[in-house]
Amino acid sequence: MIFGTHPVRIHSAVQMGKTGVDEQFSLLLDYGVGRSASLHGAIRLSMTNEAYIYGTEGMIHVPSFLNARTASLQVEGAEKEVFADDRTSIGYAFEAQEVGECLLRGDKESSHISLEESWILWAY
Helix, strand or coil: CCCCCCCCEEEEEEEECCCCCEEEEEEEEEEECCEEEEEEEECCCCCCCCEEEEECCEEEEECCHHHCCEEEEEECCCCCEEEECCCCCCCCHHHHHHHHHHHHHCCCCCCCCCHHHHHHHHHC
């Protein structure tokens, strides 16, 4: 989503458990021209649930990524900005609400996320 394209190469490593479940993984997504993303996850390790997005001018930090309530933006030379969302939700409540509002308005596409972007997210 950040780079607006699919990776050109994917490198991965996985540890399969006795039951056939992937218990630990690492991914390196290469988007070319010095752009990359790394992802790591495990059900058998005590890992942090955080996301960091680094750029040439600063970084974004999302603590508690899978259930994020805050995010911070740190641009070099500027004071850190913190963004908070105090809404409460269970599961896909926000997505369902948006679909309902689009249907009531007669919209075939959300103004928050395009059909193309939804498809790209779903395809992964």
